[in-house]
Amino acid sequence: MTQTRGTRPGAPRPRPAHGDAPRRRPAEGASAGKERIAAAKAGRPASGAPRTRTSAPRPTRTAAPRATRPTAPPRRPTGRRVSLDGSNPRRRMRTMTVAILFVFSIFGAQLLRLQGFDASAVSADAQTNRTATVPLPAMRGSIVDRNGTILASSIERRTVTVDQTAVPEYIKTVDGVRTTVGVAGAAQDLSPLLGIPVDDLVTKLTGTSRYRVLQKNITPLNWRKISELGINGIYSEATSDRNYPTSTAAASLVGFVQSDGSAGGGLEVLMDKTLKGKAGRTIFEQSQDGRAIPNARQETISPVPGKDVKLTIDSDLQWFAQNAVAQKVIETKALSGSVVVQSAKTGELLAVASYPTFDPNQPGQATENWTNSAFNDVYEPGSTGKVITAAAALEEKVVTPSEVVEVPNRIRRSGTEFKDSHDHPTEYLTFAGVLAQSSNIGTILAGEKVKASTMYDYFKRFGLGSTSGMGFPGEGPGLLTDYRDWSGSQRYTVLFGQGLSVNALQAAGVFQTIANDGVRVPPRIVSATSDGHGNYTPVEKAKGVEVVSPETAKKVRDMLEGVVGKEGTAPEAKIPGYRVAGKTGTADRYDAKVGGYSGKTSSFIGFAPADDPEIVVAVTLQRPIKGYFGGVVAGPVFKDVMTYALQELQIPPTGTRSPVVKVKADETPDPSDPTILRDKASAASRP
Structure with missing residues (x-):
């Protein structure tokens, strides 16, 4: 029985007839596999691959039957390219796993660095970022005269500041009812204590600023009254004000202190290291919105006041001398x-x-002298x-x-x-x-x-x-x-x-x-x-x-x-x-x-x-x-x-008589007298 090649797929291949030479399968190696892949891409059959015949089938020759051998399965071509187009789920899963592991390894290395090698530095940076420092100025020492009379001294004062974001929450009791009065109510209450008109104060209290100075040189008594109002966002900073009781009498001698607290002239500059003392500070931990964290670390280093300086000056004598010379300057238009x-x-x-x-109490008003x-x-x-x-x-x-x-x-x-x-x-x-x-x-x-x-x-x-x-x-x-x-x-x-x-x-x-x-x-x-x-x-x-x-x-x-x-x-x-x-x-x-x-x-x-x-x-x-x-x-x-x-200074007269000072010669002396001091150089030059 004969059968044409290319018949029903999957049918058992017929054994060759006895006496026919069996067809040998071309050897398939790496080069053949590559050739077929290239041909497939080019849209043509690869060399050695079975081609479909269009002519009539040729009858096969029959031969005597012989014992058959089992056909070996075809070997997979070596060197075949692996497809990476992601169509294989297993390959895709392996790729994703490798990528995830790589990312996690980076996170792990960074975590190891932060918590292991750099733990102290990172902790210190975090501590610094949430730590706030408020300076505490030192009280400047006093300047006194020889008898202890004060010529210059420092007086405690307060600088009042505001957190504008907190003022709208101000609540006070009105006619027995707790009412939110906000900025308008705060301005009304603060105006007489700060000495600022209500309208101007409303402007200063309104906004989003977390820190703004409202008024300087507020007395401790006034600050106590302000604090008792309980207005949200109103704070104060301790400062000092330099006071000169003798005013203009010793101004250019004692000197003055500028608005920033630095010495501006005279003895204030000469003795500045002794007078200024050493400033302190308060250190505390704060939240992101700038508020102090309750029960967190807080440390206060108290300021060291400056030392007092005693002068040899007598303040009463200084006052009298100042007035005496001022009067004469004005009188003579000097x-x-x-x-x-x-x-x-x-x-x-x-x-x-x-x-x-x-006037050293108001140095900003002077332009000279x-x-x-x-x-x-x-x-x-x-x-x-x-x-x-x-x-x-x-x-x-x-x-x-x-x-x-x-x-x-x-x-x-x-x-x-x-x-x-x-x-x-x-x-x-x-x-x-x-x-x-x-x-x-x-x-x-x-x-x-x-x-x-x-x-x-x-x-x-x-x-x-x-x-x-x-x-x-x-x-x-x-x-x-x-x-x-x-x-x-x-x-x-x-x-x-x-x-x-x-x-x-x-x-x-x-x-x-x-x-x-x-x-x-x-x-x-x-x-x-x-x-x-x-x-x-x-x-x-x-x-x-x-x-x-x-x-x-x-x-x-x-x-x-x-x-x-x-x-x-x-x-x-x-x-x-x-x-x-x-x-x-x-x-x-x-x-x-x-x-x-x-x-x-x-x-x-x-x-x-x-x-x-x-x-x-x-x-x-x-x-x-x-x-x-x-x-x-x-x-x-x-x-x-x-x-x-x-x-x-209670210096009594000595009671002695002044010597007689002879100013002029009793009589015209003899011109030839050698004891007379005369202009010999001019005399020698005269004819």
């Missing part, structure tokens, strides 16, 4: 004025007044500087107080003509008279006998050219040019107080040295600081330096008593019952704004009692218009302040 009151023996400053001034002119103004001292020349000449023994000096109307040095403050015929004055009548020419004749280098050394030893060492803000060192750089005329102008500059404190120090037997004691203004428990620790005192001998100092003191005598330049400074010594000064004033000299500097500096000095008073006025001679302008202020100081 630019400014200052008064320095100093202890002759200790160098302690008892008063340092300056005008114009300002914050500095103290006694420390900051630098000027040519004029005739008060002659005291240094006189002391140097006496100490070097080139002249005596009673030596007669021939004083012509003019002398010439280094191409410059010098004269006194007024024209006069040739006069014969004693050296004491030269100082009493403030003769420039007589001072030059005596001072030029001292070498320039030696004269410069005396200026330095009297404290010129350097600051006092106190460190007061803005203190100027003055100007003292090295003697090797002096011009020809400057060699002589410095002898009568021009060609160099000082501040009022330095000028007062010259007279303190003479009053203290020739020993200069650096000025000081701080006497002690508190230990925080009511006890004061004295500040170390500076050591004095001997500038001239006690004998020379006494000679100069006696000569200076002649200045306030009938023949002197300042009888206005004489105080009944007391021996007074001093010196006037009238100098051209250099004005940097105009780039030259403009107006005068008028001064008077003296001490009392003259035979046992206790107090030095220096009065200086800059550019007075109605009068400018030192004796007339500054002398009366000296008299008033010195009189008050002697009474305030």
